[in-house]
Amino acid sequence: MCLTHSPSIPDNLYKYKGAKEMDFEMFKDIIKRFKAALGCCFIGNGEPLLCKDLFKMIEYAHKHKMYTQIFTNGLILDKFIDKIIHSPLNSINISVNSIEPEDFKRITGLDSSIFEKIITNAKALINARNRIGSKLGISATIITDRYNYKMIPQMTDFAQDMGLDYIGFCNILPSSAPGYSAKERCLFADDEEAYNFLKSLQVENRKIKVELPVLLDRNNSRVCRDSFISMSIDGNGDVNGCERQLLNSQGNGKYYDKDIFNNAHFCKLRSMFLNSKIPLLEPCRLCYNNSVFKIEEVNKLSLTPYKSPLLLIIFIWILYIGWTYYSRLFEIIASEILGDISRFKQVCRWIIFRF
Numbered sequence: 001m002c003l004t005h006s007p008s009i010p011d012n013l014y015k016y017k018g019a020k021e022m023d024f025e026m027f028k029d030i031i032k033r034f035k036a037a038l039g040c041c042f043i044g045n046g047e048p049l050l051c052k053d054l055f056k057m058i059e060y061a062h063k064h065k066m067y068t069q070i071f072t073n074g075l076i077l078d079k080f081i082d083k084i085i086h087s088p089l090n091s092i093n094i095s096v097n098s099i100e101p102e103d104f105k106r107i108t109g110l111d112s113s114i115f116e117k118i119i120t121n122a123k124a125l126i127n128a129r130n131r132i133g134s135k136l137g138i139s140a141t142i143i144t145d146r147y148n149y150k151m152i153p154q155m156t157d158f159a160q161d162m163g164l165d166y167i168g169f170c171n172i173l174p175s176s177a178p179g180y181s182a183k184e185r186c187l188f189a190d191d192e193e194a195y196n197f198l199k200s201l202q203v204e205n206r207k208i209k210v211e212l213p214v215l216l217d218r219n220n221s222r223v224c225r226d227s228f229i230s231m232s233i234d235g236n237g238d239v240n241g242c243e244r245q246l247l248n249s250q251g252n253g254k255y256y257d258k259d260i261f262n263n264a265h266f267c268k269l270r271s272m273f274l275n276s277k278i279p280l281l282e283p284c285r286l287c288y289n290n291s292v293f294k295i296e297e298v299n300k301l302s303l304t305p306y307k308s309p310l311l312l313i314i315f316i317w318i319l320y321i322g323w324t325y326y327s328r329l330f331e332i333i334a335s336e337i338l339g340d341i342s343r344f345k346q347v348c349r350w351i352i353f354r355f
Contacts, residue, residue, distance in 0.1 A: 010177065014283050016045055016246045019234035022355060024053040024060075030233060030255055031064055036347045039067030039090075044234065044354030045246055047073055049080050051355045055087055062088035071095065075114060077121035081128050084136070091137035093168075094122050098142060099151070099158040107143045119162075126163040139166035144213040145185040149194060152201065152212070160208040171213040171288040173245060182216065182286045189215040189293040198295045215293035216286055222276060224290040227269035230350035231261055241269040243352050244289045261348045270346075 031037075040061050042048040048070050051057075061068050067090050074094040077084075084092060096119070098104035101112035108114075122140065129136050140162075142155055152169060159167035174182035187194045195215060203210035227241030238249035239260060252265040260266075272278045273290075284290050 012176070014247045014281075016248055017250055018045060019236040019238065019249075019354065021046075021051060022053075022233075022235040022353060024056050026235070026237070027053065027057045027353070028060060030351065030353075031061060031066070033255065034231075034261075034348050034351060035064075036349065037066060037351050038349050039069065040351040040353060041069045041071065042353050042355060043071035044352075046355050047076065048353075048355045049076055054355075055083055057353075058087050058089050069093065074118035074121050077118075077125055081121075081125050084125065085128050085132060085134045089136060091139065092125070094118065094125075094138070094140045096122065096140040096142055096159075098148070099155050103148055103151075106147070107145075122164075123162055130163065137165050138163075139168065140164050141168045141170055143172050144169040144187065145172045146187060146194070147185075149187060149213065150197060152198070156203065156206060156208065156210055160206060164208060166209040166211070168211040169213045171216060173283075173288070174286050186286065187213055187215050189217055189291070191215070195293075201295075212295040214288040214291050215295070216288060217291040217293055220280055220285055221290050221292050222273045222280070223292055224273055224284065224287070226289065227266050227273070228346050229348070230352060231255075231266075231348045232352040232354055234354040239265070241266050242283070243350070244287060245283055246354065247283060249354075259345070262345050266346070 031040075042051070042054065042057070048054055049072055054070075058068050068088070069090060070084075070092045072092060072094055074096070077094070097107050098115065101115045104110070104115035105112040122138075126138055129138060140159055142159075144152070149169075155169070156167060171187050172180075172185050174180055174186050179185075182188075187198075189195060198212050198215070201212065203212060226243040230241075230243045232240040232243060232246075232249065233255045234249055236249075237254040237256065239252050239255050240247055240249040241252075253260050253263045257263060272280060272284070280290075
């Protein structure tokens with residue numbers, strides 16, 4: 001849940017300022033300029049399904065052999081089910097945000113009656129997909145915080161019974177606004193109760209694919225790689241190197257600028273994640289995408305079939321740490337030998353269209 005563009009959040013340096021709706025001509029121009037991109041995602045400051053050219057864009061991206069994905073709030077999903085299941089769309093994610101009307105209201109601030117509409121629409125889409133044998137992937141996300149994380153087993157049952165392919169639990173993105181601070185709402189890795197509860201969940205045995213919430217790291221990890229592989233573009237042509245949060249994009253450059261993916265904005269972000277001496281931006285400090293505490297990765301150690309002697313445990317742990325951090329280690333070594341590798345040219349592989 002991104003609070004940087006919510007009406008309930010006061011204006012601030014990072015708050016998204018809005019943009020016009022992207023048209024089909026701009027979309028085609030973007031695809032032509034970033035031919036190396038492997039996929040595109042339709043998400044953003046509004047509801048993607050309201051974009052009049054959305055399905056033309058999906059067709060166009062598909063013809064260019066790109067993976068396509070939509071993130072929707074699900075409220076008007078019922079009006080587009082037939083178009084969705086007969087389009088070449090690869091996957092759609094529905095922001096369910098809860099399994100109970102009252103908790104939905106607490107999380108979103110919206111009337112609880114909306115929850116029932118979203119669930120009904122999601123079930124209708126799943127049934128229509130199954131009826132024609134479409135390969136469309138249907139997933140959902142639920143915002144997780146200190147007040148509802150112990151409901152994850154019930155939430156997983158709910159999602160599995162719906163027939164979803166995947167359910168993702170997202171640690172809430174905090175804000176300085178009252179009631180939304182990290183201290184009040186977020187799950188941290190040093191919260192022993194939350195950590196142990198999540199670690200005890202056996203989600204790998206589920207029929208549905210489950211992604212548990214990533215716990216936040218108070219030590220300012222620098223593992224986010226969004227700015228190295230992806231670029232967000234809105235209807236004004238403004239770009240941003242953050243894929244997870246809808247942040248202010250004004251002044252970062254336009255998608256049609258020369259070598260835009262390696263301009264000052266992107267190089268600054270990459271330097272920040274490679275050099276611990278450069279302070280992290282406020283939104284990055286407490287973002288789940290910038291934390292190493294992913295429960296599924298931690299649990300891989302406990303799933304080993306061996307009744308491990310001490311040396312085997314140490315060996316597996318070293319392999320795990322090496323696998324998790326090998327890219328970071330390479331970057332550090334390369335930085336020492338070659339200088340600031342954030343200046344190395346990168347190629348955009350994923351485009352986030354902000355509608």
